[in-house]
Amino acid sequence: MRIVEADEDTLVRYLHLYQGCSIVEKNSMFFLLLKNYMWSLKPCRFKDRLRGELIVLHRTLHDDDAVPRLVRNVCGPQNGLRAPKLNEAATLRDVVDTVTFLARQRDHKVRACLRLANAMHLAGLCPLMCYSFGRWQLSENTTVRQVRELIEFSVMTLYRVAARDSTSDAAERVLINSDGSNSDIYASPDRLRVYKVPKNMAAFEFLSEQEYGIAKFLRSTALAPYVAADYAYDPARRVISHELIEGRTGEHYLLPDTGLTAQQVRSLEVFYYRHRSLYNMVLLDIHPGNFIWNERAACWTLIDLGAIPTIGREYYEHETYSDYLFHIWQQRRHYMAQHPIRSLDFSIDLNV
Known part of the structure; x- marks a missing residue:
């Protein structure tokens, strides 16, 4: 049920779905990748330079050479760098070797990750989003498991760009x-x-x-x-x-003039501890907006059963129900106001 646990052929097949995307969709994914990498930087000349490249990419989303050109401009020549080659027949081992090799180079993290993304882009593989939740998910000692987690996170998030009617x-x-x-x-x-x-x-x-x-x-x-x-x-x-479950979502009961009843608090507590017993088997997105209070059953119903990626799971990892209730429910509006971007910035705009 978790993509990170899938067999190698399935993971590689998900990466290869990138080949079916339009050039605009591919360039838009790279745009999001670069934009989120920029969030890792404090104001500096390098960030200003990246902003200029982001503006150019925003104007040239229909251009087949937009991504390789951007990476050449930002990263410069390879200078003898001989990374493992990726191609359309790449295996999971090939991806792991490339990630490991580039992560160990003495280069700025952004440049190393842009080189990686470009190599995967040219091979028809979904680029890996290596920065999320305010931190880098890549290090010199990256393991096979961590690469699996990066693949899971990247295909679950970047493929949102490829819209369907x-x-x-x-x-x-x-x-x-x-x-x-x-x-x-x-x-x-x-x-x-x-x-x-x-x-x-x-x-x-x-x-x-x-x-x-x-x-x-x-x-x-x-x-x-x-x-x-x-x-x-x-x-x-x-x-x-x-x-169809009639009722209001948990977000409604967080409004200043409403609030959770004792019955709702108790129902949520029972859910929380039952969910914890299954935590290593399924990771659910248990924020207030995904619950509806079922008046008829006097019970919460989780209306979105989509799994969350392994990267970021710690957001819901709390020792006690009181901690979960406080941080995920009672403080939700406060946190969203202060930190509206929790995982990734998905906006195709220049606000960074």
Whole structure:
């Protein structure tokens, strides 16, 4: 159920999905990669130079040579640097060797990671996003496991750029939420079922199927009362459906004039400890916006069962329920106001 645990062939296949992206989508992924690398830098001449390259890339997203040209401008010549070659037949071992080699070079972290991204781009492989959650995820002693985690994180995030039109699979259903990262949510005309329709390549190629597998698994565990009933999956369209849960999300109960009831706090506590017992098997995105309070069942329902990447999992790792309630729920609006960018900046703009 976790991409990081997939077999080597599956991981490499996910990297190769990059080949099916348009040049605009590929360049946009590189744009996000460079923009997020810039967040690691304090004001300096190098950052100003990168900003200039970012502006040029923003203007030339349709240009096939935009990425190699940018990397040449920023990184200069190879100067005898003989990194392992990547090509369309690259294996996971080839990717690991390239990552390890470039990480050990005496070069600025940004330059080393741009060289890596360009090598993967030219080989038709999804570039690896090596900076997220305010820190570098790459070091001189990078292990195979860490490269697997980088692949998982990169394909789950960067492939969001490759958008799909969800309306073609919506039939006569009613759009009720288009704010999700990976799927648009539609309701049946009788409002008895909801349909999660993929809105990007990540969802269509692997995330929807992964979420359905998690749903089936959780229905057989102690978390079953917190999962909507009657999950179904259309493997051709990659559409998930289940019963519609009427109610408000946890975000509503964080507003100043509302607040959580004692019953809601207790229901969340039971969920938390049951979830902790499954933590090494499935990583769920358990923030308030992914819960709906089911008045009829007097219980929270987790409406988004999509897994989170291994990188960043510590955000939800708290020793006690009180810590989780405080940091993830009660302080959510405060944290979002102070640190609106938690994992990555996904905006294709020049605000950096």
